[in-house]
Amino acid sequence: MKGLISMVVAGTLLAGAAPEPPSGAPIDEGRTKGVELFNSKIVISGDGARGGRADGYVLKRPCWYEPGLDASEMLKSQESLRAYWFRFTPNPTEEKFKAFLKQFQDKIGKDGRWWGPAYNASDPKGEACFSSLDPFVFVPPGTTPPSGITIQELAEIARAALTVPEPTVKLNPDAKSYVNLPTWVWLDGIGQPRRSVTATIPGVMSATVVATLEEIKIDPGTSKDRAEVHEEGCGTSGKPYVKGGAFACGVRYLRSSIDQPRETYTLTVTTVWPVEVAGDVVPFQFAPVELETTRDVPVGEIQSNVKPS
Numbered sequence: 064m065k066g067l068i069s070m071v072v073a074g075t076l077l078a079g080a081a082p083e084p085p086s087g088a089p090i091d092e093g094r095t096k097g098v099e100l101f102n103s104k105i106v107i108s109g110d111g112a113r114g115g116r117a118d119g120y121v122l123k124r125p126c127w128y129e130p131g132l133d134a135s136e137m138l139k140s141q142e143s144l145r146a147y148w149f150r151f152t153p154n155p156t157e158e159k160f161k162a163f164l165k166q167f168q169d170k171i172g173k174d175g176r177w178w179g180p181a182y183n184a185s186d187p188k189g190e191a192c193f194s195s196l197d198p199f200v201f202v203p204p205g206t207t208p209p210s211g212i213t214i215q216e217l218a219e220i221a222r223a224a225l226t227v228p229e230p231t232v233k234l235n236p237d238a239k240s241y242v243n244l245p246t247w248v249w250l251d252g253i254g255q256p257r258r259s260v261t262a263t264i265p266g267v268m269s270a271t272v273v274a275t276l277e278e279i280k281i282d283p284g285t286s287k288d289r290a291e292v293h294e295e296g297c298g299t300s301g302k303p304y305v306k307g308g309a310f311a312c313g314v315r316y317l318r319s320s321i322d323q324p325r326e327t328y329t330l331t332v333t334t335v336w337p338v339e340v341a342g343d344v345v346p347f348q349f350a351p352v353e354l355e356t357t358r359d360v361p362v363g364e365i366q367s368n369v370k371p372s
Contacts, residue, residue: 100184114226126181138171227352228254229356256300257273278299293315338351
């Protein structure tokens with residue numbers, strides 16, 4: 064019966080309603096992956112949970128137990144699901160149903176709470192992990208069962224849901240550059256340079272991760288003998304072109320791109336967003352989010368003709 068209940072009615076048994084749909088926004092775009100929470104009470108919120116791009120952070124464990132109903136609430140929810148139980152249980156009988164309810168009746172008057180399984184549906188291993196867990200576990204107050212969610216794992220869920228803006232790379236010259244001509248680089252569309260995501264189990268615990276844009280890195284798409292990179296004045300968003308201004312963020316190409324594939328260099332700008340857990344609730348360090356954006360840069364040579372006087 065464990066496998067049947069785990070896969071079909073675990074959400075119903077714990078919530079007293081139909082199985083819950085995924086509550087996290089799935090992020091699965093190219094190499095990126097985020098979270099899609101199934102049978103979970105976790106609420107994902109914050110400006111970093113939408114409108115951007117994830118970096119592929121994957122949860123270390125794709126399933127876990129979460130705290131659910133107390134003993135009295137759990138018994139009432141199971142008693143109300145009689146029709147549902149008879150529908151999904153092989154060869155159901157009244158005796159079997161009474162035996163099923165006894166495990167909940169035995170906990171009445173005891174301190175504690177029922178915990179149930181949840182999983183990350185965007186992980187291919189999530190469903191199998193979920194089905195290996197018991198559909199409900201009674202847990203004494205102040206304790207966490209084996210495979211029970213921890214504050215660190217809640218912070219990891221927030222980290223997996225974190226996205227940062229995907230900016231547009233702006234150049235001057237824009238359409239085409241030339242050998243030895245400074246190519247200014249800056250970013251458009253960053254918005255606020257701080258993004259946060261909070262993962263909350265209502266009434267139980269909460270964890271917030273914060274990403275703050277720290278710097279940008281420029282890769283000219285070719286070797287050092289063909290390009291000079293200037294990053295000393297880039298800051299967090301590059302330096303827009305100013306007529307007569309000092310060139311301090313961009314690339315000076317030293318050779319034409321005529322011999323390159325498609326006759327262009329592929330310039331890459333990487334935004335670097337260090338990530339911290341707000342309030343230092345867990346002694347855990349996350350790698351920064353590093354998001355790459357590319358632009359093709361054709362580079363030509365200025366031809367000059369010298370005529371005899």
